[in-house]
Amino acid sequence: MxxxxxxxxxxxxxxxxxxxxxxxxxxxxxxxxxxxxxxxxxxxxxxxxxxxxxxxxxxxxxxxxxxxxxxxxxxxxxxxxxxxxxxxxxxxxxxxxxxxxxxxxxxxxxxxxxxxxxxxxxxxxxxxxxxxxxxxxxxxxxxxxxxxxxxxxxxxxxxxxxxxxxxxxxRDNFKEKENWFVSRGKSISKTYEGTKQEDLEQIMSIIEDNREEIEDLRLLIDEMRSDEP
Amino acid sequence: MxxxxxxxxxxxxxxxxxxxxxxxxxxxxxxxxxxxxxxxxxxxxxxxxxxxxxxxxxxxxxxxxxxxxxxxxxxxxxxxxxxxxxxxxxxxxxxxxxxxxxxxxxxxxxxxxxxxxxxxxxxxxxxxxxxxxxxxxxxxxxxxxxxxxxxxxxxxxxxxxxxxxxxxxxRDNFKEKENWFVSRGKSISKTYEGTKQEDLEQIMSIIEDNREEIEDLRLLIDEMRSDEP
Structure with missing residues (x-):
């Protein structure tokens, strides 16, 4: 607009x-x-x-x-x-x-x-x-x-x-918070070494994977809706 | 003033x-x-x-x-x-x-x-x-x-x-409320004549009698309390 x-x-x-x-x-x-x-x-x-x-x-x-x-x-x-x-x-x-x-x-x-x-x-x-x-x-x-x-x-x-x-x-919404935590988590993981760092990076990538899956599902729903008569 | x-x-x-x-x-x-x-x-x-x-x-x-x-x-x-x-x-x-x-x-x-x-x-x-x-x-x-x-x-x-x-x-105490009704009732009773006035005055005097009795009872209680060891 x-x-x-x-x-x-x-x-x-x-x-x-x-x-x-x-x-x-x-x-x-x-x-x-x-x-x-x-x-x-x-x-x-x-x-x-x-x-x-x-x-x-x-x-x-x-x-x-x-x-x-x-x-x-x-x-x-x-x-x-x-x-x-x-x-x-x-x-x-x-x-x-x-x-x-x-x-x-x-x-x-x-x-x-x-x-x-x-x-x-x-x-x-x-x-x-x-x-x-x-x-x-x-x-x-x-x-x-x-x-x-x-x-x-x-x-x-x-x-x-x-x-x-x-x-x-x-908007204190989930995605904003999630973004904040992901970027914060990444910068924290750099300060650790060995298994702790690996664990943190693992957690971050799980969150990111989950988010990608959510995004995919949302797109799918949008497409399905637009196909409705 | x-x-x-x-x-x-x-x-x-x-x-x-x-x-x-x-x-x-x-x-x-x-x-x-x-x-x-x-x-x-x-x-x-x-x-x-x-x-x-x-x-x-x-x-x-x-x-x-x-x-x-x-x-x-x-x-x-x-x-x-x-x-x-x-x-x-x-x-x-x-x-x-x-x-x-x-x-x-x-x-x-x-x-x-x-x-x-x-x-x-x-x-x-x-x-x-x-x-x-x-x-x-x-x-x-x-x-x-x-x-x-x-x-x-x-x-x-x-x-x-x-x-x-x-x-x-x-002061939202009982006595204030009662006082208010008694003085208000008395001034109202003057505007009436005959039996209505008598009735109102009767009511006021009952309230006043009751109050005196309450005061007496309170004094008695106070005395009894002060006698306690």
């Missing part, structure tokens, strides 16, 4: 232009062709336009500074107006919902017994509940705390993690 | 006039002299006026229909603008914060493994976190589900529980 971008970032921030962090994130995302940024501006929303925009993306990200343990009110206004009952039941299924949240305090304080008392997972339950209701996949929360105190190295790490959050596959 | 009312109810509802439930709650609260209702209206808030209003009350209640697992956006706008850093640190301490939330679905669905997945306590964590930060006392959430399906008896029970939520001391 043409014209289908991967990720829509909906930004709710009253002063995006004055925010060092928001400018940093904007620059970080500019090289990512499959990502579109969308700023919410005070005033009336064009509901149909907003809904049509959502339809075009697989991953929706809400990006905002945390104000009083939630998003700025403009995002809630957008949610209440744009995601109506019918839309929520039909158009968002299997899309991903993520949050990029900036914090004015150290994230370490968000825990039972600490000053903020609750974890970020607890605080953002309403968004998880929204995703649940719309049959969306809720991504882990991407939080950024105390940006202005970050070193250059911290910021480079943030840039990469942010880019991954916007574009990386979120 | 003069001029200090007990409870301020801040109502965030886009169509208060059209809501059967909101009208019912309004009527239920009209006889309560120590309660003030305050509707939030779209537009700019007078921050100083809002802050001064808050100062005059011991108990603050947010009353709203749940929209997408939180309050309508106007309440978030009010919170973000009115509760600034200094105000949150100085003026709200030891006040109580309560929520009166109406639900369009059965509250039984709000549980792990049910359709809504999370409990109301979890969904309204952001308000609990706000109370925590302002050193306020967070009251149990008062939720009302499926009002339009309620029987007359359900509605009468709701009326009493709502009145209690607005005015009763925040």
């Amino acid at each position: 043409n014209n289908v971008k991967k990720t829509l970032v909906i930004i709710a921030h009253p002063e995006v232009g004055d925010s060092q962090l928001q400018q940093f994130l904007l620059e970080s995302s500019q090289s990512l062709k499959e990502v579109e940024m969308h700023y919410l501006i005070e005033g009336q929303f064009d509901i149909k336009e907003e809904q049509n925009r959502l339809k075009r993306f697989d991953r929706i990200i809400f990006q905002f500074p945390m104000y009083w343990y939630s998003a700025p009110s403009i995002l809630k206004k957008w949610i209440d107006e744009v995601i109506d009952y019918t839309f929520s039941k039909t158009e968002l299924r299997n899309k991903e919902l993520g949050l990029v949240v900036s914090l004015g305090v150290d994230e370490a304080n968000f825990a039972s017994g600490k000053s903020e008392k609750f974890t970020l997972s607890e605080i953002f339950r309403p968004f998880e509940a929204l995703a649940n209701k719309c049959q969306m996949i809720f991504l882990p929360i991407f939080s950024i705390s105390l940006f202005s105190y970050m070193t250059e190295i911290d910021k480079k790490r943030l840039l990469i993690e942010y880019q991954q959050y916007l574009t990386k596959k979120n | 003069n001029n200090v009312k007990k409870t301020l109810v801040i109502i965030a509802h886009p169509e208060v006039g059209d809501s059967q439930l909101q009208q019912f709650l309004l009527e239920s609260s009209q006889s309560l002299k120590e309660v003030e209702m305050h509707y939030l209206i779209e537009g700019q808030f007078d921050i100083k006026e809002e802050q001064n209003r808050l100062k005059r009350f011991d108990r603050i209640i947010f009353q709203f229909p749940m929209y997408w697992y939180s309050a309508p956006s106007i309440l978030k706008k009010w919170i973000d603008e009115v509760i600034d850093y200094t105000f949150s640190k100085t003026e709200l301490r030891n006040k109580e914060l309560g929520l009166v939330v109406s639900l369009g679905v059965d509250e039984a669905n709000f549980a792990s493994g049910k359709s809504e997945k999370f409990t109301l306590s979890e969904i309204f964590r952001p308000f609990e976190a706000l109370a925590n930060k302002c050193q306020m006392i967070f009251l149990p959430i008062f939720s009302i589900s499926l009002f339009s399906y309620m029987t007359e008896i359900d509605k009468k029970r709701l009326l009493i529980e709502y009145q209690q939520y607005l005015t009763k001391k925040n």
